[in-house]
Amino acid sequence: MTNLTVNGKEVTWDIDPETPLLWALRDHEKLTGTKFGCGVAQCGACTVMLNGMPRRSCVTPIGTLEGAEVTTIEGMEGAEFEAVQTAWQGIDVPQCGWCQSGQIMSATALLQMNGAPTDEDIDNAMAGNVCRCATYVRVRQAIHDAAKTMEG
């Protein structure tokens, strides 16, 4: 039995505590914005916020999450997130879209810690997010755009 908060809502999961958070979110909560790409912390498609920090949900067993606060793309809010989402839409970053929730989570986390990231900061913060469609040029641009709107 695991009790935690998902997108501000209290949930109780009576399932195998070794179940990765990814599958609990998708199979049990039907929160399908969080994606499966590799299952081994290599692609970032499954990135969620765990107690406010980005986390690969595919390698996070729910047994470790008693009392935790999890936020998925569906439950994200706040200035950084909105700036990122708007910037993403402004230049049509997504192609197939499968990696994009994860990209947006990582980008939001970056801006929360660093309001004016350089290209190098972006490369470091986004290194774990693979995009097979190679939308990277626009990911980088959109993060700069979002940072600019945050500045005011």
Place this chain on the structure above:
Amino acid sequence: MNKSIRTSRRAFLAGTAGLVIGTYLAPRGLRAQEAAAGGGGNPLPQPNAFVRIAPDDTVTVIVKHIEFGQGPNTGLATLVAEELDADWSQMRAESAPANDETYKNFAFGSQGTGGSTAMANSYMQMRQVGAMARAMLVAAAAAEWGVPAEEITVEKGKISHPSGQSSSFGAFAEAAAQQQPPAEPVLKDPANFTLIGTDLPKLDTQKKTNGSAIFGMDQYPDGVQTVVLARPPKFGATPGSVDDAAALAVPGVNAVHTLPQGVAVYADSTFAALRGRDALSIEWDESGAETRSSAAMEQEWAAAAKAGGAVVEEEGDLSGLEAEGVEVMEAEFMFPFLAHAPMEPLNGIIEVSGGEARASYGAQFPGGDQMTIAQVLGIDPTAVTVEVTLAGGSFGRRAQQDAHFAAELASVAKAAGDGAYKLVWTREDDIRGGYYRPMTAHYLRAGLDGDGNITGWQNDLANQSIMIGSPMGEMMGAKEIDPTSFEGSNMLPYDFGGRRVSWTKMDAGVPVLWWRSVGSSHTATAVEVFLDELLEAGGKDAVQGRLDLLKEDATRERAVIEKVAEIANWQGRSANGKGYGMAYAKSFGTYVAQIAEVEDRGGVPHVTKVWCAVDCGVAVNPNVIRAQMEGGIGYGLGAALFDEIVIAEGGEVVQSNFDDYRMLRIAEMPAVEVAIIDSTADPTGVGEPGVPPIAPAVINGWRGLTGQKIRRLPIVQPMV
């Protein structure tokens, strides 16, 4: 369950799911109109199969090409909106269900997406749809207002008459449906386009940035069980004896069934299914397995290429190689097997009940899949519905002419009986699952005279055929020669004073498939790298040298090469401690030239910038074209630098996931600058053509910087 499938299926076929009947442009007298011929010699489309106008003013375009990032939803909606004079904000798009007749791709004769054909195929058809719908709306308004139709204008979704009458589309949706569709829809003069040629925002971006876009894997029908397969460790092996006791003991696991494709575990959740799979103990029958290593195949392929094969193209003769004073140069290239690794692995839903089946997933050839599912289940194809969802990439992986995923999906349902199942491939299943870009060997020979001119060109290839023996190969007449094996090594725009191309078909138990840009994924590298080396050996510039070799009629080739040199401010093969590589390739009717700027980072090439010039005819949506060039460059660059599927001695695939099958990451992505050539030619595709020139451009840039010649891909050899 039975009832719900039937209801949803009937509703879907009628095109009425979730909406009120009578709000569609469902013309009477369709028959007569079917007989009429439209542009390009194809029959006029049935507008109701392609567009739906609702009372709330939304216009939904039914898109027959699957959307997996290359942009057909936005592109085809643009074509309809243009001729309909709709406002972009009212446009929507959804995927067409399986129907080989209504939704056939004119390039294949059946429904399907591939070969970068979507825009080329649909350009006239969807414009006709828009023009027909517009005419019917106008006729309905004319009747209602009692004015001549010619006096009515339509602009940005508004129908108006000089008398002051005006209306949006929705109010006339029903009345328009009662109108006779025009037998000869009048299309706009391209000079009057207001939407085509503009950077319209993509229709699906919003849903793809808030987590609400529903892909195949995101579907959870009531009572669905998740199914994963334990798959043979070698290509051609089959399940032998299975001990499933431990698997069945895993909580949540409901059943284990042995299928032709592997051993399937059925469970209440994905994690239970995966645990169940881990707990299986299986003896595989490897009597029919391919056991050669890829290293052994490489040697065979290389020897076969060098020995020469069936001549597939000849231009003049090769006597120029024997002439006096001519130096003969040679090169051998080796290209590895490649996995497509779309970001969303293969998966799909199937619901079976009472002799009917509904499948829903990222089906790229839904018509063929429908047949296959019917066959496996032993039911009539009319009892099978295939719905097409968004898919997380494909790059060729979902373009399954043998319908192997559909067959597996149907086998899952057949073994377990009525119910709802979600079949999921893990990343390991994907990387090890075959259907690779064929390993390919190239042998090239050319002559150089004392002035550095090329006096003849010979290119011999060896690889497996994708088409021969396949259903699609049969249909397209590929019996002994498979053009997709060597496309891009033939029909070159250069005058080499004599040229010959040959091909040898190799056989292996490794299944192969189209990989983004297919034959051109290797031919462009062999041709453009060897050519660049010859030019350099002859003391010629990479840009001017190519321009000088172009045949008289190669005007579009000339334009992209000149354009890319211009935007890159071309100075030669190296400058300021950086290398610059030039490459050109035409694929799928689209002309692309690229220049890559390459740095040496610890003995490894790092690409900082790529300039790209593309001519794809009319640029329907320049924003999508640029995105596809960027994406193609990144996809091709990742493969060129890092990717290789290695098969070990005995037949097992070495790589398994993104830790050892390395994806391009953001720090390795160059800046990209794209120039689109202004054109009035019919549009051609952009999904694949960005890929072929990048590998040779990088290799040429690296040689410009370091002098090193690359002969084997990937460029960065893994440290195994």
